[in-house]
Amino acid sequence: MKISFNLPRWAWFSLLGIALLLAFAWVATTSGPLAPIKVTMTRVARGVVAPALFGIGTIEARRAYLIGPTVPGRVRSVLVDVGDSVKAGQLLAEMDPVDLDARVTSAAAATARAGSAVTTAEAQLDDAKSRQALAGSEARRFADLGRKGFVSQSVVDGKLQQQQSADAQIAAAESALVSTRQDLARQDADRVGAKQQRRNIRLEAPTDGVVTARDAEPGSTVVAGQAVLQLIDPASLWVKTRLDQSRSAGLRVGLPAEIRLRSNARELFAGKLVRIEPNSDSVTEERIAQVAFDRMPQGVSANEMADVTLHQPGVTDALILPNASLRFRGAQAGVWLRADGHLRFVPVKTGAEGLDGKVQIVEGLKAGDEVVVYSERELADDSRIKVVDAVAATAK
Amino acid sequence: MDKAVGIQIEGLSKRYGAGEAAVDALREVNMNVAPGEVVGLIGPSGSGKTTLLKCLGAVVEPTSGRITLGGEVIYDNGWKISDLRVLRRDRIGFIFQAPYLIPFLDATDNVALLPMLAGRPNAEARARALELLQALGVAQRANAEISELSGGEQQRISIARALANRPPVILADEPTAPLDSDRGLSVVRILNQMASEYQTAIIVVTHDEKIIPTFKRIYNIRDGRTFEEAGEGRALQ
């Protein structure tokens, strides 16, 4: 006898069996390949895009000086060390004069000797002049005598010849004088040069700055052009920033910058783009821009790494979408648009993109269009979708 | 007594084994049971009474002799029926030493199983089962699980099962063995009732002293031979 609400056992088990089968069917249709793809959607809205360019850079000095000798030599003394501040004209290091002093003395002596030679040549010229005067008057007297027939012609010729000889000696003495004068000038110039070289062993700071390297110690020999010290002007430190060529549209001088130093990640420093290098790097495919600090931060060192964000003028009243909704078919960018209950791929043209991921849609969509943002899997034209709040659980 | 119906056994022999190890369990057994009659079969263990039941139940092949059940010769020096299973199903009812009910069927279905096996539709089979259960006084337990039933109830249900296909013959093997004297006597009473109501020939194998006096006729079996005796035929309440 069956009581009305107490079902027979077979009925319970049939219910259980049906429940199991339903569970089975539910599992089959909500997971695995038969299930619809979970997606999130958003609408195209109007808003502001704040495009910005990002690059990493190294702190460099705008002007850096290599202080070293012009001739090979030995370092005698180095008077400053790394980190010292120096003033313009301050003596930083000295090279060993070696034989330069002796050379200066020798050059002075040579000059003196050349001077004596000039004096000698002048005296000789005087002597030649006096002999020329005598020979001239004798020649006139004997010519007169010859005309009067008191002396033979040969004697007259002899005296004429003496006069000519005396003239020639004048010329010779004059040219000898000129030559000794030239020699004096040369030796004097040598002397001045030797003195100049003697002065060059003094290595002086060309401007105010900070010593960044001390490359040679007293006693070491250096070649011409090799730096003994390196100097920079710390107020001229700027960030040599590298930006991907493909992501540097709109790069121009004057863009405001935010600089974050690797050594001080918490603080942001303001700056400005002051120069774009005319030569880009073709190997790394980067453009190089110099960004100066508005106010120099304390304790910054050269060759330190920094991140630079250059803010470009915002685009207002733009149609915007999150860049996660962009999909690519080959090289063509587009989005999955849901219209009239159907999903289809619509090619779009994008404009400015902000660092926060908002991208401006220039062509292809209008405000209010519903597009797919996140999806569980790759979508196709005939995919069945299920709109959810989030595709991946992002626990905070 | 119409000898053409009921149970007739003539010269039944059963030898197990061959040669020197052969055992003659039955030697030229003769028996007659009329329809509506309940006879006792008494003997010590090893006397061959179990073998006789097995031969009558068509589960063991005798060596020689003749068996006639309900007017049909089923064995005459060889089985004369092609499908013994159908014979057992339709023509013989079995009552065992223990109820041997099917534990996963309820009381009604245990009884209804036999007509269902015979091809009757389920509703009809269950109706007949209910009838029999009523006749045996256990109708109120019709839907009970076997495990919930007492020994006496189970025994009565097994009797109902034996009667379900209205066989002309019922073989009962120590049906009162598990029961106390009152219950045992009531079982015998029921058997007699059923026998006379449905004109069934019933052989009861027993050594229960309490019920032996109730039989009108008794067959003694010793060493494979049967001897007919008159019983006390004591009346039952």
Next chain:
Amino acid sequence: MINLAGRDILHGWGKFVLTGLGLGLLIGVTFTMAGVYRGMVDDAKVLLNNSGADLWVVQKDTLGPYAESSSIPDDVYRDLLGLPGVAQAANVTYLNMQVRKGDTDVRATVVGFEPGQPGEPGYLAAGRRITRSHYEAVADVMTRFNVGDRIRIRRHDYTVVGLTRRMVSSGGDPMVFIPLKDAQEAQFLKDNDAIVNGRTRTAANPALNRPGVPGLLDAINVSQARNHNVNAVLVRVADGHSAEAVAQDIRHWKHLQAFTREQMDDILIAKMIGAHSEQIGIFLVILAIVSAAMVAFIIYTMTLGKIREIAVLKLIGTHNRTIAGLILQQALGLGLIGFVVGKLAATAWGPAFPKYVLLETGDAARGFVIVMVICAIASTLAIRAALKVDPATAIGG
């Protein structure tokens, strides 16, 4: 005629269901193993699909970039862009390494990519695409990173700005995408100690450290620290051109190898996963045998427990085939419960596995058929025992 098998099951349903559960868990393990294999194959397919490439150009005589390491100069892509049929060509790098977040680290494949080019993840599950040229990353959800996390790859810290799903390497490691230049540095730039040692060695070499040439040593050190290699160039073939034809063109360059999609499939699946598939195949066979043995044992035991009832049934006239059917139906019922439990269990614990487990409906259907067949065969042992029962034993006890 009532269904004896159904009645028997209903009567002892607890035992039956528990047994089914046990069998089900075993079957669930089997499905999961098959799912692991399918997941590996899917990982490989997904890897190839997600790259958006039609051709993989790698170092000659290698099977790279996934199966073997490959290194080519990073300016090769410019030459490839000049070939007819090449629509896009982009450098990519792949490196398996540990990525740190706080105190933990995760094994990941760091991918260097160029934005807008093949190699960039095609779709996101959260966050945004990378907008800065350095120090931003997009990670797969299997790394268990969140948007906004700071992670460390080699020398630099990166901010996770986006998450992806199903972006895994062929080995099943989740991918972390970073800008190509950062990835090149991560892969090829040595650690500080090695760099300092290198500088010392260069300085000790008189050919490189010439006193008469100031600035030479510095220039050499800088050039040694630079790196200009990538692991592969991903090429997208223009419409109307055949990938194999373009690949042939590229192979004519003596120092490059190019693989089409089919060839990469073959390399990944046949070569890399091949050994795994054999292992898993053997494992599945063993599981099938164990399941069969379990079912056979259980059904046999259940049958033995019913020997008396079977003798009685046979005696009272039940067909042999009805009894055989009883046992067979029980075995099949057990198999059905096991299958359903196994499929549900595999679906439930699949996501907990560190690698992707893919349970295909085809596999489930095949599994169902195999389970039923195994149960049927396993029941033959019990059926033989049941058929041998002598109905005479019911009499005489």
